[in-house]
Amino acid sequence: MDKKIVHNRKQRNYFLFIIAQLYVIQGIPVGLAFDAYPILLRNAGVSLAVIAMIPLAGLPWVVKFLWAPVVENHWINKIGYRKSWLLPMQCLLAVFITIIAFIPFTPETTSYLLGIIILSCIVSATQDIATDGLAADLSQSNTITQVNSIQVMGNIMGMLIGGAGVTVCYDYLGKTYSILLLVVFIILSIIQLLIWKEPNLFHTSQPKPRARISYFFKRQNAYHMLLLALLVPFAGSVILAMTKFILLDHGLSVSDIGIYTGIGGYITMLLGCVIAAYLLKTKHPYQTLKLGFSLFTLLIIFWSVLYYIPNYINLISIIAIMTILGIGIGIINVSIYTITMIFAKKGKQSATDYAIFQSSLLFSEIIASSLSMTIAEYFNYLTAFIIALIAVIIILINLNKNKVC
16 A cells, blocks of 8 residues: 555544544533533532522533634644644643532532633633634545544543543542543643644645634525524424423433433434444435434424323333434434534634534524423423424425535
């Protein structure tokens, strides 16, 4: 085999390895904030009213597009275009998580803890901007689906490590050492990033155009893509939220729901990512997106039937539901990330454009979850599922009319 081909393949594989560990590290603060911290704080006697504020730490991920142009416009050439942000953000993340590890979890320290958690999420969201930009900059047409599969799978693995991983280790190592283990992961990632030499993307004397949020909206098909990003996560978020409450209403314990919808949900999402990566080798991402929403349609019909015959909600039906839901979410996430990254890559400010999509996706998830709970409270679960089905139909019609990537 030609030495140049072997060298290029090694470079590609090492790039994919770097991207994978960056996405895993980014998922860790999310898992901590949404899964581990609430449990550890409740165990320490902190009130639910205070713990309910912890998810607010996720807001930086919704508004990160506001400072994405800053990340895109400023860097140090000697360090690297994206490494100029990745290295300091990872170092700050290691510092913040170390501080959290040594802060006693008590009602008195909760305000300080919440502040540091928010700072760690701001740092993580900033790293995400640079990582997404790096992925868009260096991915080729034959690796972009791999990159997006790695993105979703890496985030899921990071959330599992930061959430379930910490809570499992808690009984054996205690709070401090369980959280410090995460710092070890981050330090190893920093070392790998220091070793890796980022390719220089700017070989010409022409300066790189400055990124601005307004430039995104001047691009052709930008509004169609933004609408797609807002609609796509809606149905999955509604179904997942309703599934948890229906299972709770039918007598399942909180820990059982955590196993089925948490660990079980993540595992099936990983399976969905693998399926999507395989399908995207030969199919257009719009086709795989349709497949994911077809699974959602099947699931909505399934839940609607069970709504009238709840006696059939048992272990087998729950496993079937979570398998279909997880695979569907995995396929849809990889597909929409591929579609939006291809669009962002074709522009001149990939990190900023992709950050706008990422913020839109997360904003849609939050709105869908909140709206579905409100609808279920004032009407019923079936009404929420019907709204999710309407969203699926609108998306499928939209996909049939347009294909812009």
